[in-house]
Amino acid sequence: MIEARELGFDWSPRMPVLDNWSAAFESGTMTALTGPSGRGKSTLLYLLGLMLRPTHGQVLIDGEPASALPDAARARIRSARFGFVFQDAALDSTRTVIDNVTEVALYRGDDRQACAHRARELLERFSVDVPPLRKPTQVSGGQAQRIALCRALLSRPLILLADEPTGNLDPATTRTVVGALAEHAHSGATVIVVTHSPAVAAACDREIPL
Numbered sequence: 001m002i003e004a005r006e007l008g009f010d011w012s013p014r015m016p017v018l019d020n021w022s023a024a025f026e027s028g029t030m031t032a033l034t035g036p037s038g039r040g041k042s043t044l045l046y047l048l049g050l051m052l053r054p055t056h057g058q059v060l061i062d063g064e065p066a067s068a069l070p071d072a073a074r075a076r077i078r079s080a081r082f083g084f085v086f087q088d089a090a091l092d093s094t095r096t097v098i099d100n101v102t103e104v105a106l107y108r109g110d111d112r113q114a115c116a117h118r119a120r121e122l123l124e125r126f127s128v129d130v131p132p133l134r135k136p137t138q139v140s141g142g143q144a145q146r147i148a149l150c151r152a153l154l155s156r157p158l159i160l161l162a163d164e165p166t167g168n169l170d171p172a173t174t175r176t177v178v179g180a181l182a183e184h185a186h187s188g189a190t191v192i193v194v195t196h197s198p199a200v201a202a203a204c205d206r207e208i209p210l
């Protein structure tokens with residue numbers, strides 16, 4: 001469960017993005033955050049993911065205030081509980097595809113062999129048919145997006161935040177990805193998806209327009 005309570009955020013004093021914004025995201029649900037470009041959806045995801053600090057208000061994780069904690073404590077919470085799919089995939093171009101998928105889970109202390117096995121399963125499920133030792137600079141935008149999704153799902157995070165996870169995908173692959181996100185939510189996680197796609201929003205349990 002993650003809650004935004006009276007959140008406010010300004011990139012600069014003349015550029016308020018969010019003002020007094022509140023919502024609760026229950027475990028076991030998938031929520032779509034929708035709204036026009038530039039409205040602040042990505043910014044909100046960064047705030048919910050404890051990567052930005054709100055100017056006002058707070059983010060609570062399982063009822064505990066988290067957004068005002070020191071950097072190291074927020075980093076620990078992110079590592080233990082969150083999975084992220086960033087809008088631009090944000091893969092490490094110096095590492096192979098398979099290492100990109102496993103790195104977060106290995107950092108968290110998960111078993112290396114089990115991680116590698118599950119990584120291959122996920123890549124296959126999302127039809128990422130590139131050699132696992134290839135570098136992310138040699139994959140397409142849609143493949144990079146699915147690799148980022150595999151990385152996020154690998155550690156079965158309690159909270160999964162995905163920014164336009166289907167932006168570069170065809171309709172069939174979009175359905176596979178949305179199905180996997182919904183399955184993850186319905187196994188007990190909190191999933192929040194930023195999307196411009198009415199079909200993706202309709203597949204979520206709830207839509208919150210910004």
Ligand SMILES: Nc1ncnc2c1ncn2[C@@H]1O[C@H](COP(=O)(O)OP(=O)(O)OP(=O)(O)O)[C@@H](O)[C@H]1O
Binds near residue numbers: 011036041043044
């Ligand atoms: N790093 C930044 N520094 C300054 N301003 C920023 C920064 N990132 C975003 N903004 C501004 O904050 C506002 C909200 O941006 P954000 O990316 O959160 O919107 P969005 O709803 O996710 O947009 P889109 O749908 O186009 O991805 C925009 O006016 C944007 O220009």
